[in-house]
Amino acid sequence: MHEYLDGEILPEHKNILTVHLKSCADCRQHFQELEKSIALVKSISHVQAPADFTQKVLMNLPKEKKKVSVKRWFSRHPVLTAASIFSIFMAASLLSHWSGDDFSVTKNPDLVIENNTAIVPEGETVTGDIVVKNGDIRIDGKVDGSVTVINGEIVNGESYMASAGQVKGDIVEINEAFEWLWYQMKHIFESTMNMLTGKE
Amino acid sequence: MDEFVKSRIKQVRKGDQNAFGEIVELYKDKVFQLCFRMLGNSHEAEDISQEAFIRAYINIERYNIDRKFSTWLYRIATNLCIDRIRKKKPDYYLDAEVAGTEGLTLYSQIPASQLAPDEEVSKIELQEIIQNEILKLPEKYRAVIVLKYIEELPLLEISKILDLPIGTVKTRIHRGREALRKQLRHI
Numbered sequence: 001m002h003e004y005l006d007g008e009i010l011p012e013h014k015n016i017l018t019v020h021l022k023s024c025a026d027c028r029q030h031f032q033e034l035e036k037s038i039a040l041v042k043s044i045s046h047v048q049a050p051a052d053f054t055q056k057v058l059m060n061l062p063k064e065k066k067k068v069s070v071k072r073w074f075s076r077h078p079v080l081t082a083a084s085i086f087s088i089f090m091a092a093s094l095l096s097h098w099s100g101d102d103f104s105v106t107k108n109p110d111l112v113i114e115n116n117t118a119i120v121p122e123g124e125t126v127t128g129d130i131v132v133k134n135g136d137i138r139i140d141g142k143v144d145g146s147v148t149v150i151n152g153e154i155v156n157g158e159s160y161m162a163s164a165g166q167v168k169g170d171i172v173e174i175n176e177a178f179e180w181l182w183y184q185m186k187h188i189f190e191s192t193m194n195m196l197t198g199k200e
Numbered sequence: 201m202d203e204f205v206k207s208r209i210k211q212v213r214k215g216d217q218n219a220f221g222e223i224v225e226l227y228k229d230k231v232f233q234l235c236f237r238m239l240g241n242s243h244e245a246e247d248i249s250q251e252a253f254i255r256a257y258i259n260i261e262r263y264n265i266d267r268k269f270s271t272w273l274y275r276i277a278t279n280l281c282i283d284r285i286r287k288k289k290p291d292y293y294l295d296a297e298v299a300g301t302e303g304l305t306l307y308s309q310i311p312a313s314q315l316a317p318d319e320e321v322s323k324i325e326l327q328e329i330i331q332n333e334i335l336k337l338p339e340k341y342r343a344v345i346v347l348k349y350i351e352e353l354p355l356l357e358i359s360k361i362l363d364l365p366i367g368t369v370k371t372r373i374h375r376g377r378e379a380l381r382k383q384l385r386h387i
Contacts, residue, residue, distance in 0.1 A: 034381050036385065037385070040384050042352075047233050048233075050232075057224050057257075198361075
């Protein structure tokens with residue numbers, strides 16, 4: 001009987017069983033009761049896990065490694081990933097300009113260079129913007145434009161107080177990497193805008 | 201589906217919990233059902249099936265990826281259920297003979313009204329009765345009966361889940377069936 005119910009009965013055993021069940025009422029009843037109880041057990045409807053089951057499991061898991069969630073975030077936001085990689089390279093290349101510590105100055109025939117210091121001689125007027133990198137500038141004369149000093153300072157000597165009048169444009173001193181970056185970005189942004197609006 | 205599960209598990213091993221979420225989705229009903237039929241109440245069933253998934257996650261490195269994942273998972277769940285049943289075992293048994301009586305057990309003291317043959321039993325009541333009868337089985341028979349007739353798993357898989365020889369599984373199924381027959385024949 002159990003061989004039959006296990007589904008592993010040999011054909012000859014099955015014949016013996018059928019023949020016997022026909023003639024033996026006790027065994028027939030026993031067999032029917034077994035089949036009935038199996039059917040009853042199978043009949044109990046299938047239950048389902050509560051709706052928030054998966055969420056609860058995930059909430060109770062030990063914390064996931066940060067690395068993975070970052071990776072997953074990247075793989076889900078390919079555009080932002082590209083953008084952030086781009087900005088990393090941008091920053092790196094802009095910063096590499098910053099890290100160079102050679103003295104350099106905007107070329108201008110009226111400027112005098114002396115020991116890493118650009119000098120606007122007295123009585124002279126320099127037309128155009130001046131950028132000094134890794135050095136100082138002393139303005140004794142006048143500048144018809146803006147002055148930007150990166151990694152250095154504006155030395156004005158005695159006429160310090162009058163400096164505002166001597167420079168027609170803006171005076172900017174940049175001494176931090178971050179400021180440098182900001183300056184570069186602003187610069188790029190401005191020239192892009194100019195390009196777009198056709199100013200230059 | 202096996203390929204899907206395998207790829208998810210590889211993700212889980214790298215620490216990806218969302219991939220594990222997909223595995224939970226796939227098996228939650230089966231595991232919950234197994235626990236519910238073993239334990240008989242949905243609170244405990246939820247507790248234990250939650251625990252089973254969390255243990256699977258923690259021990260995922262120990263899972264052999266060339267074997268069937270569901271077998272491993274059912275094994276964790278079944279073991280947890282059996283542990284729970286053993287812990288909460290009452291200090292009396294319905295099967296035990298009542299002192300001073302001959303052959304009378306606590307079963308015979310339960311009012312039999314709900315089993316009256318002429319009374320019409322609704323489907324829900326019937327399900328409760330069947331569930332209760334399953335719960336009366338000792339846990340070693342209960343496990344095989346639930347795995348065989350509710351989860352409808354083949355004998356070979358049951359033997360792997362319970363880590364028992366097939367012969368033992370068969371014997372337990374036979375005994376479980378006989379016990380159920382006695383309990384259910386009057387319905």
